Amino acid sequence: MADLQPFRGVRPAEALGQTLCTPPYDVVSTAEARAYADGNPRSFFHVSRPEIGLPPGTDEHSEPVYAQGRRNLERFFAEGWLRQDDEACFYLYRQRMGAHVQTGVVALARVDEYDQGLIRKHELTRPDKEDDRTRHIDTLGGNDEPVFLTYRAVPSIGALMEEGMRSSPQYDFTTEDGIGHTFWRVNGSLNTRLTAAFHEVPMLYIADGHHRSAAASRVHSLRSQRGESGGHSRFLAVVFPHDQMRILAYNRVVKDLNGLSPEAFLARLGERFEVTRGQSKTQDRAHQFGMYLEGAWYQLTARPGSFGATPTEELDVSILQNNVLGALLGIRDPRKDERIQFVGGIRGTEELERLVDSGAWRVAFSLPPTSLEQLMTIADAGEIMPPKSTWFEPKLRSGLVLHLF
Template identity: 45%
Template sequence: MAVVRPFRAIRPTSELADKVAALPYDVMNSEEARQMVVGNPYSFLHVDKAEIDLDPSIDHYDKKVYEKARDNLNKMITDGVYIQDEKPCFYLYKQVMNGRPQVGIVGCASIDDYMNNVIKKHELTRADKEEDRVNHVDYCNANTGPIFLTYKARGAINAIVEKTMAQAPVYDFVSDGVQNTVWVITDEADIETIGKEFAAAGDLYIADGHHRCASAARVGKMRREQNPGYTGEEEFNYFLAVLFPDEQLYIMDYNRVVKDLNGLSDEEFMEKMKGMFHIKEYCGEGQYRPESKHTFGMYLNDKWYILTAHGDIYDPNDPVDQLDVSILQKNVLDPLLGIKDPRTDSRIDFIGGIRGLGELEKRVHEGMKVAFAMYPTSIEELINIADAGKIMPPKSTWFEPKLMSGLFVHQL
């Protein structure tokens, strides 16, 4: 039984929403962020990546960065860039990319549900990235970036969504080709129904934002220790989330490029690959995009190849082992190319599907040796792995569109 509750969002005025809204802090580096905010003092990157307002030499994990984030957020509130709703509400957040919509409920999820695995995970977190967000949340006294959750679709929630979208939105703007539209759900009966429906829905699943979610839970536990008389109703017991029905989500391919063949010649590498894959040279135009599970595109020496995995190199009954990212890691990246830990090995890089397969060719021409185009992981696979209590390999899923930061702030 999941707890999802309304909250009094701190959110930008309608006139400034498109200027405040920013891509998540972890999809660009600091220099890119500096360029993105030129001429826009309202961008939420001044909060989410506050190092852009400090000397470029500063360590991104320095205490001054978190203090600057806090000060920038407080100034935006004081200056009237932000308003706060008078009563707890749910919000509706619709995104449309390439004509495909996804509509989520914005509310607060429970840190207890996270700790008790009612909110299920499918990825490991890195200690340094988690610590960074703990400090950011703690100094800002707020969840500034929403966690992207999914749930098994509920008809009653869908009905409220449709009714709400017939009303006038508070925000409606296009950013980076994605239309972002927001409504406020104020009807008490609808708010009550949404809470009951999530309670009846069973488990929730982290789609994207494992580090933000883990950090929010850690800050909540810290605040409980600081407030031993806490009741459980305090805002620090909850964190900002956008919850999308599973049927609407779109996962793109998450591709790989590798710097060298680990001492193998091209011929030796191809011969070893033949023991695990049926290999066929691609004769079509452009790049080869895998059309089904267990097929891969490989770009080597200016040629695309179609790889089809032999059935004996994975367990079709194991939800993790049968993933294409697992097949590649266990049979190619680790044993042939010597990449034991893809999270830390500098010889491998990952290219989100939003950048296109031409980016793989570009990276190979710029110094990488081989590229692998992946068939996307499905939302069903993600849920099955989370339900089994298992963990996906790193960089298994690339969700699009990305949730904009700055449209909703949850104060602790």
């Protein structure tokens, strides 16, 4: 049972929705966040990336940074840029990216459902990133960015969401990347009906936000140990039906060929793949990969027997990792190895060509996108995907609504 709860959201004044809201904290660097917020004291990056207001070179994981985020949040309240709703409710959040449209319910999910595996994960977390989000959330006293959840679509929930979108939205704007964002409050008895409808959903799945959910669990434990009451037993989430979700490829570039010449590397690849020169740069067929090397594109098709039969072993990111990145290029731990970089599919194969042609990277690989069904199957099996297996688009905008304890 998915136990989702309405809440008194903290939101921008309606005239400030587009001015205040920003991309998520983890898709930009400090320098990019500083440039984005330049000249805009209302930019939510002052809360989500508070190091931008401190001298350049400040350690973004130092105590003054977390304290600065809390001060900035208090300033946003004092200036009237953020306000808390009088009544608890759900919210609806629709995103439009070209022809693609997805709509989710903004709600509070239960930490203990995450702890018990009823909110299922498919990735491992990095301790340093988990530590950072734990300190950030604990110091702020709330969730400033939501976890991106999904569920197997239920028609009755879709009908209730359509009903909620008939009212006038609180925000409706298009951001600089061409993505439309529309946001509604859910009114009256529709909140009760949505709560009951989600009770029929057996499982929720983390699509994006593993570090934020892990941090929410740790903050709940810390605050409980300190004897603090409040809303830390729940965390902020946007919950989308699986049939509206869009996953793009998550591509890779590597700095060197691990001592192999291009000719030797191609020969070794031929032991595990059918290698064809000059085929398509992008791949949408399972177990096929594009490779850019020495100014040319190749198509790699995995040979039968080169991968296992478990849900994780059949993933294309696993096939590439086990047969190429690890076995031939010596990248055993892609989470830590500085010889590899991950490139979101939103940047296109032109970005792979640019990186390799610059001389900073030697070879690039384009992959088919992972499917939502694969993600849920792996999560249900209790297995873990390799790092950087999924790139969800569009990204949730930060600052549209917060949950304070």
